[in-house]
Amino acid sequence: MLTVTKGTSLMGHTTRRLLTGALLVLAAGAGPGLAPGAAHAATGAAPQTSVAGRVRTTDGAVNVRSGPGLGNAVVRRMADGAAVRLVCAVPGDRVSGTVRTSALWDRLSDGRYISHAYVVSATLRTCPPPAPAPAPALTPDEFIAAAVPGARKSWREYGVPASVTIAQAILESGWGRSGLSSVDRNYFGIKCQGGYHGPHATGCHVYKTTECDKAGKCFETSDAFRTYASMARSFRDHGHFLKNNKRYAPAFAHTKDANKFISAVWKAGYATDPNYVAKVTKIMTRYDLYQYDTWK
Known part of the structure; x- marks a missing residue:
């Protein structure tokens, strides 16, 4: 064949x-x-889709970063109650937040990241690995x-x-x-x-x-x-x-x-x-x- x-x-x-x-x-x-x-x-993978989420914080505004970790640059800050569109989650630095303690970081629809410790949302899929x-x-x-x-x-x-x-x-x-x-x-x-x-x-x-x-x-x-x-x-x-x-x-x-x-x-x-x-x-x-x- x-x-x-x-x-x-x-x-x-x-x-x-x-x-x-x-x-x-x-x-x-x-x-x-x-x-x-x-x-x-x-590979025939399905295109990315986003789900709705909401920031919950009693610690002040939450940082949105360029990557999934505390060492990445802060690109903006989000207040309590802010709506977010989430694509998937990746492992990163562990954070103790208002919602939970988590080592997951949620990728936003614009490619930025926010700690899952401050987000209320449906369960997210794991982000696929980046193309080499x-x-x-x-x-x-x-x-x-x-x-x-x-x-x-x-x-x-x-x-x-x-x-x-x-x-x-x-x-x-x-x-x-x-x-x-x-x-x-x-x-x-x-x-x-x-x-x-x-x-x-x-x-x-x-x-x-x-x-x-x-x-x-x-x-x-x-x-x-x-x-x-x-x-x-x-x-x-x-x-x-x-x-x-x-x-x-x-x-x-x-x-x-x-x-x-x-x-x-x-x-x-x-x-x-x-x-x-x-x-x-x-x-x-x-x-x-x-x-x-x-x-x-």
């Missing part, structure tokens, strides 16, 4: 097998990927320098040659410019499976996709891809994924021979592109990635 992202590129210019066994097919010449807002709109900032575009030298620590750690933990990890990341993420890598630090397109995201990911991010079967019949669906706090975490999860998937066991007889390792991974069904090994080894040679295979 083929998976085609709708209106954007998730990965770099290669066709490969993902965790679930589906294939992610990309259009050649795709742009740098999703912008943060577009990426999170892809996209990773900055890097030059090839900058990308490789940033990649080396995580790739070497993956080698020490799981036995995947660092040169292989870096070259695959370059090929599959388009030097970190794909939507998955720039927004979610997912450089290999590894999916969540049944909500499981492994020991290195922070969670799952759902993207709308279009899937096509072998007969060419296509339909809209969605897939959850793993999200990471850093490039290094994504690289380590790549090693964990290969090491703990039995189909790739033969590759680990070649942990000190990068060319044989990637050849064995490809033969086990990692990628459908018949030129995949040649592409990876070309990158390893051109950028002298073998120098990072210290075997220490």
